[in-house]
Amino acid sequence: MNRNLRARDIMTEGVTCVRENQSLLDASRMMRDLNVGCLPICGSDQRLQGLITDRDIVIKCCAEGKDPARMLAGELAGTLHWIDADSNAQEAVDTMEVHQIKRLPVIDVAGGRRLVGMITEANLAINLSDEDIAEFAVRVYAAN
Secondary structure, eight states: OOTTOBHHHHSEEOOOOEETTSBHHHHHHHHHHHTOSEEEEEOTTSOEEEEEEHHHHHHHTGGGTOOTTTSBGGGGOOOOOOEETTSBHHHHHHHHHHHTOSEEEEEETTTTSEEEEEEEHHHHHHHSOHHHHHHHHHHHHSOO
C-alpha cells in the first residue's frame, strides 16, 4: 500500500446513518434501498454510536424471535472501532485485522468528529496488492 495514503483517501464517502431510535425494520429497509449490508448507528447528537449489519438483524433479532419493528437499532450498537480520517491507511488495515472486522467507520476528528466515510473490503481490494489482500483475508477470516 502506498505509505502516503490516508484513511480518507481510500474510504467510501457519503455514509447514511440509521438513528439509534429507529427500528430494525427501518434499518433493514434502508439497507435494501441503499444496497448495503451495514449501516452506522448515529445518536440524536449525530455522533456515531455503533454499526449494525444485516447479519446482526437476522442473528440478534429474527433468530431470537424478536420483532424487528419493535427492536431499536441502538440496542445492537455493540463495540465500536473507528479510524481518524487523517490516519495512515495502513493503520486502518491493521485495525481491521486486529479486531477482525470488515468495515471501519472514518471520523474527521479535526473537522468536528463527524462521520465522513467507511472503509470496506472493497476499498482495500482497490488499494492493496494481491499479497496484502490475501494476508488481510487470512487475518480477518481466521477462526479464533
